[in-house]
Amino acid sequence: MHYLKNFMIGGRKQKGQKGFTLIEILVSVTVFVVVVSIAAVLFISISNTQRKALNQEKLARDVRAVTETISRLARMYPVDYTAYEAAGYDFPEGDGGTPILFLRVAGETVSFTVENGLVVYDNNQGEKFLTSSEITVEKLYFYISPLDYDDSENPPRVTFQLVAARAGEGGVAADISVQTSVVSRWYGGGGALLSP
DSSP: OTTTHHHHHHHOTTTTTOOOOOHHHHHHHHHHHHHHHHHHHHHHHHHHHHHHHHHHHHHHHHHHHHHHHHHHHHHHHHHHHHHHHHTTOOOSSTTBBBBBEEEEEEEEEEEEEEEEEEEEESSSSEEEOOOOOTEEEEEEEEEOOOOOOOSSSSEEEEEEEEEEOOOOOOGGEEEEEEEEEESEEEEEETTOOOOO
C-alpha cells in the first residue's frame, strides 16, 4: 500500500521518499514520443527528398545523353527530306511536328523515333535504344524548318521536344521536359556544307 500512494492521482511525495509520480512519468513519456515523432517525420522527409533528387539526376543524365546524340547528328548531317516523302509524312505548318527524324548519314537514311517509351536510333544495320528501360519517353517530336529542301539560303533547323519520366525507388518519381534547336551545317537540295 505504501508504494501505491505515490502513483495515485493527487498523491504527493513524502519527505525522504524517492521515485516519480504518475503525472511526472506521463509528462516525460509524452515529451519523448513527441520528440521521436518529429525526428521520424524529418528523417522520412529528408530521405524522400534525397530519393527524388537521385531519380531526377539519373533521368537528367539519360535525357542529356539522348539530346546530345540527336543534336550532334542533326548538326553534322542533312535532313533526309526524301525519306519523309517516301514514308508519307506531311510537314505540318505552324505548331505541328513529326514523331520521327530522318537524317542522311554517309549515304544512308537513319532515323530517331520512340517505340514503347524508348528512343530508338535506326541506322539500317539494326535498331539501338538510346534510353534505358528505367525511363519512359512520353513524347519526342521534331519540328523542321524550312519545309522545302531546295531552300539553299536557309540551312535546316531541327527543333525537338522530349518529355520523359522515371519511376523511382520508394514510389518517388521524376519527370523532365527538354526542348533544343540545332542548325544543320548542311543546306540546299545538293547537300552543300556550310563553311565553319
